Amino acid sequence: MLAMVGRVVVAVITCGISMVGSVLGIVIGLLMGLATECGIFRGAAIGAITGAVFCIEAIESFVNMWHAGESAKDSVSYVMDIISSLWNGRIVWEKVYPAVQNAVMSQMSMSISGAFRESTDPFETGGTRGISKNALDNIPKETITAVNYTDVVGNNSCSVCLQDLQVKQTVRILPSCQHTFHMACIDSWLIQHGSCPLCRRDI
Template identity: 40%
Template sequence: MVHFELRSFLNVVNRVFMATITCAFACGGGLVGIIMGAIKGQTTETGLVRGSCVGAITGAITALQIMDMMADGEPFSKVALLHSLLNGKVFFEWVSPAVLKAYQWQASATEMSLSFTDIFDTDNNGSRGLSEDKINKLPIRIFENLSMMDQRDEEFNETNCVICLQDFKNKEEGRELPSCRHIFHLKCIDDWLIRQSSCPICRRDV
């Protein structure tokens, strides 16, 4: 009877210990994930809050996977993982790469979504665009002798406007974006810049 009670007590202690370790792993991984996600998110359009959330979830999941490896692995692997846990290296060596990979996927999906939104957004109120005064200050270019222009001007490599997909014509007015040197039909780019303040081709701010 005493042996059975002792065994039951040890099982309870073991479960509590494993639950505590699991929570510690999840919290540690989540904390590292929050830090990594926040750092990455703050530098892009994904944002600090969203980057932190992605990092926290990915970090916690990765930490739990490490916990499973530690529980099911060989004694040598358990010792190595425990040593890495004690000095904190396990979170940065295992969790950080997983968080960065998940964040890169999230950032790529976000950028793609934003690109499609920019192209097909017809209800934009113009709050992200440029004012007419700023647009009118951008340089205007007259297209002349287009057949010879490629040979004389290495900077000019467009033969059509990517907004309307129509070829440039001689004596036609176009507008050049000073930040990237891309050229468009005057009306096409002016209408675009009223809604968006970046280049339609490279997304560089005007």
């Protein structure tokens, strides 16, 4: 009887915490979707699933610790750490962020091979199209060092993938605005958009 009650309690706690993780994941996924232009709905879906799955795995780990004879102090401390991390969103962010980034990079890699083959519609009137391969190759590139790890306005991160610029990475510097991005990120962007992802200035 006690075992059944314990299972019910664990199930209720798991559902509650997974719902919290899912909601936090949706919020973080929405923000990531807006920032990376992978789509708010896609970002929210990835965030919801990732947040819920992480919370379920965390509860399962707690149950395994309890059954393995871990001290009550350690078990309670583990649960409190999970709750604290959920409250400030740290762990869910750490889980959702890579998932959304993987989706973005996957989307980029799928589109990059065919983007150069798209024909230009002479009657198209909507927005700035991507630039040609030759124009892309003419954009300056350089290797990040300890001296030049920021652009002209002091940014030290790539606005496409939101990752910091690291020493020895190859970047491109857009001639129109001098903003700096990882070469792979900005190449994937420019073949479709033809403008700076940060200030929207045409290349």
